[in-house]
Amino acid sequence: MDIAIQIALNALIAGAIYSLVVLGFNLLYSTSRFFDLGYGAIAIAGGYAVLYFYKLLGLELWSSIILGIFIAGILGFCIEKIIYRPLRTRKASSAVLLIASLGVLTVIQAVLAILFTSQFQTLGRGAGESRTFEIFGGAITQTQSIILITALVVMTALGLVLKYTLFGKAVKAIADDEEVASIVGINSERMIGIVFFIGSAIGGMAGIATGFDTGLQPTIGLSLLLKGVIAAIVGGIGNVYGGVLGAFLLAIIENLGAWQFSGEWKDAIAFIVLVVFLLFRPQGILPK
Amino acid sequence: MERVNRGSALMWVIVALVVVVGGFSILGGKGGAPSTETGPIKIGVIGPLTGDAAIYGEPFRNTVQLAIDEINATGGIGGRQVEAIYEDGQCNGKEGANAAQKLVNVDKVQAIIGGVCSGETLTVVPIAEKGRVVVVSPSASSPALTGISPYFFRPYPSDASQGNVLANIAYTDKGWKKVAVIQEQVDYAVGLYKVFNQVFSGLGGKTVKEEFSSNVTDFRSVLTKLKAEKPDALFVLTQTAASTQRILKQMEELNWKPQIILDEASAGDKETLTTYKSQLEGALTSEFIPDLSNAKLQKLMSDYKAKYGTELPYLGYMAPAYDIVYILKDGIASVGYNGEKLATWSRTIKDWQGASGSVTISSDGDRVGGYSSEVVHDGKTEPYKK
Amino acid sequence: MEYLIHIAVLVCLYGILGLSLNLVVGETGLISVAHAGFYGIGAYVTALLLVGLGMNFFLAMALGIIASGLVALLISGVISRLRGVYFLFGTIGLNIIAWSIFLNWQSVTRGPLGIPSIPRPGIWGLDLYQNLQFLFLAAASLAIVYFISVFIKKSSFGRVLNSIREDEEATQIFGYATSYYKLAIFTIGAMLAALAGALFATYITYIDPSSFTINESIFIFSTIVLGGLGSSRGAVLGPLLLVFLFEGFRFAGFPSEIAAQMRMLAYGFALVLLMLYRPKGIWGTFRI
Structure with missing residues (x-):
């Protein structure tokens, strides 16, 4: 019974990080409607920002984290303003935006590699520094628990904001139909800018969490993003709670798969799940 | 359907090509002449x-x-x-x-x-x-x-001698009958596993293997699975010390501290050895750098x-x-x-x-001889002694 | 000189890939990034037959093409009911699953060890050992694929494809069984990609899964977006430009400690700029 508990805990931990990724992704995708490859890189950049402040400059932990989240948000905001907005104004197709975002991903990865080298780095300060909790025979560390709680808090906050605030309603309106939203008087340009800031900031949290949990390298942004995509589709694109549900489901399936089959098929399993959902339930488990 | 202005598009293409190819030959000209x-x-x-x-x-x-x-x-x-x-x-x-x-x-x-x-x-x-x-x-x-x-x-x-050395020590000297292997899917690790497995099984041992592709960073469930097999030792076969560090860290979180066999990619990384000192105590490895002295x-x-x-x-x-x-x-x-x-x-x-x-280079281009076995002790590698 | 011949061969290969993807994306409007998967199938089947059975190259290539076509038929039957972005996500999943199979089905593909020592093709006793000789084969193949592509485009079959691109439902109302058309063109695209794969395998004499990742698919996609979707000329010019650009940056004289990173940075930057200034691509006639 021990193993099953541990597998379940493993899934919780992985799911928490995927949740953060998908929360940001869903937000960005529902308003801008294109597949933004740069998002993955911005998330990792957030993690590296914390590396810079916390480890290289020696600032205090929580200040570094807040700075890191903020920087990820600003980075996303600027990129949206400088690159994606002009393209959308010119009615560029989503394929073009995709390629532009590929350019963004490539540039950010290269910059991170130049500034921080390609070597693998963790944000934590050595092994065994974190307290471990024993739960029914399985183990989870303090850091992992914090990540889990953070993911749930962000999900709740975002859900509430989107449902009950004016801002949230405006975002939903834009997600439904941008043109109509602007006719009704919503300044969609400004809104999208803010959305990109928030979405990228959440992505930054995912990057920071990854930095603490499994470590950072400049090139891991793309696979992080792809996991977020799967979670979004499985759970329901555009639905905040759906995304998180999808994230945990994905984590459970991956870990179950690793347990029952061979570890090496982990990627294939995740993407088979994606294809299955696309075929049979493309709107996801919790539709908008 | 809109037609792009063909004339200007063509001009644009030509200009771009000229710039690129031109820059290419001008700057490339620097290295073009053979060394005098x-x-x-x-x-x-x-x-x-x-x-x-x-x-x-x-x-x-x-x-x-x-x-x-x-x-x-x-x-x-x-x-x-x-x-x-x-x-x-x-x-x-x-x-x-x-x-x-x-x-x-x-x-x-x-x-x-x-x-x-x-x-x-x-x-x-x-x-x-x-x-x-x-x-x-x-x-x-x-x-x-x-x-x-x-x-x-x-x-x-070639990987052949490293696998051989490790398998022999593992089975004969250490008496390990069942070895779990967590192996990265790269040519180095695949080749090394093949040799190790061949020799180890030939001696009568058994291996249980889980593979992972290089972009994986979350090994927890794979490790959980291997832990349940209750092996005598775990062979950490990765290409980079980064993956090894992640594996060791996650093993510690899972409260699993088996005997370890390390490949040289990790044994050569001092940071891994010192950071994970306690888990690696007594780990068996083999490098072809005979000694750090x-x-x-x-x-x-x-x-x-x-x-x-x-x-x-x-x-x-x-x-x-x-x-x-x-x-x-x-x-x-x-x-x-x-x-x-x-x-x-x-x-x-x-x-x-x-x-x-x-x-010494042999006639087929490979280096002759090579691996000596080692043990990790107190965060450093030392030659293995029976 | 040799180097330029080598680049020319690559341009031919990517030209074939571009043309084959353009048939699917540019002419029919199916946004696919699964192409590296079919490229890989062609390469692996050809390589295995050449190395394992010593088969004649053209026969091996034909078998590779057929294998790829069969896989495409199977798959497209499955995903052709997906639309737009969902289709895109589906193809992402497919590419990654294919790559995973290349990597994990080690008894056949040797996984990461790859398949070395693939012989060059032999035509009437002449072994295409010299790159210049190979270039003729590559250029001839490109020409053939180009004519096939133009032929399809100008035929009534091609016109139906275009109308599917513009408005699939309207085309259905007019009595066309659009799924069959989509299936057909997806399969044709896959088969042509496999042709490129066969050529690649024999040219470079060693293949491993790393050449057939999602990144490669995205690169092929970029080449035709840049060249302009819906244009056969664009599908060849785009690859020409991007291959030259990427190789060209080797000569840019960046300081050597960061030269490689700078090259990626410059490349990413160039992509963004190109999209900003030419969102329709150079010869584009179509936006998705």
Whole structure:
């Protein structure tokens, strides 16, 4: 019974990080409607920002984290303003935006590699520094628990904001139909800018969490993003709670798969799940 | 359907092409002329300078440059300064081929140091051979490279002997009957596992293997599964110390502290050994750097730290890289800077003393002999004694 | 000189890939990034037959093409009911699953060890050992694929494809069984990609899964977006430009410690700029 508990805990931990990724992704995708490859890189950049402040400059932990989240948000905001907005104004197709975002991903990865080298780095300060909790025979560390709680808090906050605030309603309106939203008087340009800031900031949290949990390298942004995509589709694109549900489901399936089959098929399993959902339930488990 | 203005589009294309091709030949002209008898000696270097494998490519580049700077400071080779031309192979066959094409046909080098990965190297060798350029790799370990060409040699042994040594000790000396293996899906690890498994099973042992692809960072469920098998030891077979560190950390979180067998990629990384000291206590490993008291190696490590500010990682690959530069120096001093002559000369290398120990190259280009077994004790490797 | 010949061969290969993808994306409007998967199938089947059975190259290539076509038929039957972005995500999943199979089905593909020592093609006793000779084969193949592409485009079959691109439902109302058309063109695209794969395998004489990742698919996609979707000329010019650009940056004279990173940075930057200034691509006639 021990193993099953541990597998379940493993899934919780992985799911928490995927949740953060998908929360940001869903937000960005529902308003801008294109597949933004740069998002993955911005998330990792957030993690590296914390590396810079916390480890290289020696600032205090929580200040570094807040700075890191903020920087990820600003980075996303600027990129949206400088690159994606002009393209959308010119009615560029989503394929073009995709390629532009590929350019963004490539540039950010290269910059991170130049500034921080390609070597693998963790944000934590050595092994065994974190307290471990024993739960029914399985183990989870303090850091992992914090990540889990953070993911749930962000999900709740975002859900509430989107449902009950004016801002949230405006975002939903834009997600439904941008043109109509602007006719009704919503300044969609400004809104999208803010959305990109928030979405990228959440992505930054995912990057920071990854930095603490499994470590950072400049090139891991793309696979992080792809996991977020799967979670979004499985759970329901555009639905905040759906995304998180999808994230945990994905984590459970991956870990179950690793347990029952061979570890090496982990990627294939995740993407088979994606294809299955696309075929049979493309709107996801919790539709908008 | 809208039609783009064909005239302006065409102009645009032509301008772009001219700029790129023009820049290409103007700037490329710098390296275009073959080395004259008095000009600098230009050696090509191919490695994964970007991408996931850049974790090797960067220290590799640094180590080669360190050696070259040292040589130049003492007058170069025969009075000529040495210059390296670095190209990115991205650990990928196609990019390796592009890099080789440029170095062989545009820069007209006579020797190429690299690739770091077997994937890059396997496409570089045919191109170099056509151009009669000698290729030396510090770390490509694929068995497919043994005897592939008279223009290729490597002061790096094939995986066969490492697997053999480890399997024998594990079964015979340690009495381990069941070994779990967590193995990265790269040619180095796959090859090493095959040999280990063959020998270990032949002796009567049993292995349980889980593989993972290189982009995986979450090993928890795989480790949980292996833990449940209750093996006598766990063989951590990765390409990078990064994956090993993640595995060790996650093992600790899962409260699993088995006996460990390490491959040399991790055993050569001091940071891994010190950070995970308690888990690695008593771990069995095998490197072909016989001992860290090799004077040349020690000097290399301290010089590297002084110049670049970090510890030299992956000693198993970097020590040979450093040696290669000096081997080429001796070769060039002996037969001149000529690919064909260097290739023939390479087969005469015997008992050449370097930071990686004593180097002898056999007729198929592989390094002879090699692995000695070691044990990790108190965060450091020491020779294994029965 | 040799180097330019080598680049020319690559341009031919990517030209074939571009043309084959353009048939699917540009002419029919199916946004696919699965192409590297079919490229890989062609390469692996050809390589295995050449190395394992010593088969004649053209026969091996034909078998590779057929294999790829069969896989495409199977798959497209499955995903052709997906639309737009969902189709895109489906193809992402497919590419990654294919790559996973290349990597994990080690008894056949040798996984990461790859398949070395693939012989060059032999035509009437002449072994295409010299790159210049191979270039003729590559250029001839490109020409053939170009004519096939133009032929399809100008035929009535091609016109139906275009109308599916513009408005699939309207086309259905007119009585066309659009799923069959989509299936057909997806399969044709896959088969042509496999042709490129066969050529690639024999040219470079060593293949491993790293050449057939999702990144490669995205690169092929970029080449035709840049060249302009819906244009056969664009599908060849785009690859020409991007291959030259990417190789060209080797000569840019960046300081050597960061040269490789700078090259990626410059490349990413160039992509963004190109998209900003030419969102329709150079010869584009179509936006998705």
